[in-house]
Amino acid sequence: MEEGQTEDGGENIMQEAAEHSVIYESLDPRVVHIWRISNIIGSLLMMIPVLIGGLGFYMGIPATRPWVLVVVLTSGVIAFYRVFIQPARYYKSWGFRLDDKVLEMKSGLLFRSLRLLPLSRLQHVDLRRGPLERWFGLASLAFHTAGTQHSTLILPGLAEKEALRLRDLLVAKGGDDGV
């Protein structure tokens, strides 16, 4: 009897103890750098207009000065968080697990999700490498299904070799569904 299946009525609450010991693989740690760099760029894109606009209002309309300070401060805090704190935390939240039938991926800090992909539903796999990923020698895999909300699941931050290995492995296991 496989885990999770019951033949009579109730679900076994004791199984939850087993569930908590599920082991997930981590992404390649270098992906933190990629996220950090892209967050730096994003924060700069956000902060520059805020600072320029804030300066304008500060000098021009004294009545708005407190609000300007509030906005600039908030943006600064957000930018700080995104550059220094968020990438590492986000990395820790990521995990994936591949067994003989299902690929699981979990991620998310505030809004967390665990996505289970039955391997026979895998339509095809893309290997994606953006410029930052190429620089660090990493790649992402995009898994395509016939679904609607999760029609494409992305697994980022894999070492190139690992990504290729996984892709070839999954393409072999993947479905001939849809025939």
Next chain:
Amino acid sequence: MMESEPNRPGNPPPPSPVQPPPLPVPPPLPVIPTSVTATPLEERRLHPSTIGFAFWGALRGLLIPLVFFAVVGAKNGVWFFVVVFGGLPLAMTLVKYYTFTYRLDPTELVTKGGVFEKTERHIPLERIQDLRFEQGVLHRFFGMVEVHVETAGGQGAEASLSVLSRNEAEKLRAAVFVAKPGATRTTPVGSIEVPAGPVTLHEVTFKDLLVAGLTSNQTASILILIFAMWGLVDDFVPDSVANKHLATIRSFFEDIFMHRDKISWIPIVAGAIGLFLIGTVFSVIGAIVLFHGFKLSRDGEDLHRSYGLITRRSSSLPRRRIQVVKVHESFVRRWLGYAVIKADTAGGIGTNNQNNNGRDVLVPLIPKEKAESLLPEFFPNFGENLGEWKKVHPCAVPRGTVMGVLFYMVVAAILVGIWKFWVLAIVIMLVMPPLVYLGNLRSYQQLGYRKNEYDFVTRQGWLGRSTQLVPIRNVQVVAVEEGPLDRILGVKRLRVDTAGQAFTGGGPSLENVPASEVETLARSLSRAAADMRYRW
């Protein structure tokens, strides 16, 4: 050299070597020569009356601007509007008529079109999910049909043939629904048995439609429609006129506001009731016009729907294309014992507007018990060994209640602290907590799921109720989600992704499932899905 054993008298003949039982060979797909049931159609244009319909459409498009000009009296832009709303569409349709062709090959429908950039589109017949016919009054008068071909891919109609003669359309439909793999015939072509004809599953009566109109939620959307049309008026009416009217309206409301102590509320309440009644009448009329004569029947593997009073619509849908079915009882309808059945195929468009002309419903209104008895018609093998409804852990009830009560305490505190509305705050604190508890209790009672080896059924809702049924072979990705509030409550949400979700609104999902159970359930579902092949 091998010697065969001599056949000595008195011995039984040597037993023949045991053969393993032959592997069951699936019956070969019926090779139906297309000359028997569907001749390939050579390349041809749409029916010439397409031009006539386009002319009529152009006239109708001109009508609204002309009316406005008559009312408002601007003279300069008239010719511009005639060209834009009348001439251009007509010219475009003419061009399209002369450049668009279609043909039916033995395995494909091929359409060709385009003026500067020619597009040739090949649609394999076996990929066609749904074939919809539409006939307006004029169409019926002239015996013409608009045909919409839907395939998986969620882009809506893959090809639209507007207009074809009824004959042509039926020929096309016969060809498409014969050429599918695993098609209906269980007897080989040419055998003596006659395949069973269509079986009517349900016919919606006039009374059903009356109930549907009275209980639908369309009042609000009609009001929204009125406001939207008001917005359109802005584009046509010159500013000065609009501002004058707006100023009048604004001063009207200002008057009311200033005299609010003296105004008697009776006319206002009467006005609101009047609006509500008007909305109800509109929605009754709407239900009747849209769904008059709704008939659902099954012919072998194909489900046929036909409905409509003024515009007649019919649709053919192979039942194995159905990805997920939702039986929905809104609050009032549930009380009266009725439900709506909606279904999604892989070709459903993700439209958010309410006006998809009835494509989303398998049955617009049906008594609840009959709805359940119809489910095996959509999913063979449904219902065997399904077991009882499994509830989730009841811990969600006290947790949800506590959170709700805390929320209202905060609201009351704000009301008192800022505005000093003591009375309102006390009323809230007396009334809301029991309601919150009841709401949570009710949600818990409704929340449940059933699972057997073929199907997964979920049920939820506290005022209304939705039951979603997805065969496990249609389960794609299974997701478990939580937001910060869910984390506080210790619950998560389970969501099953399917190939089509436009009409059933988001795939089967269970909210407020205790965290300890949800991952077990998700894993068991995804493993079961992995074992079953998904077929288009």
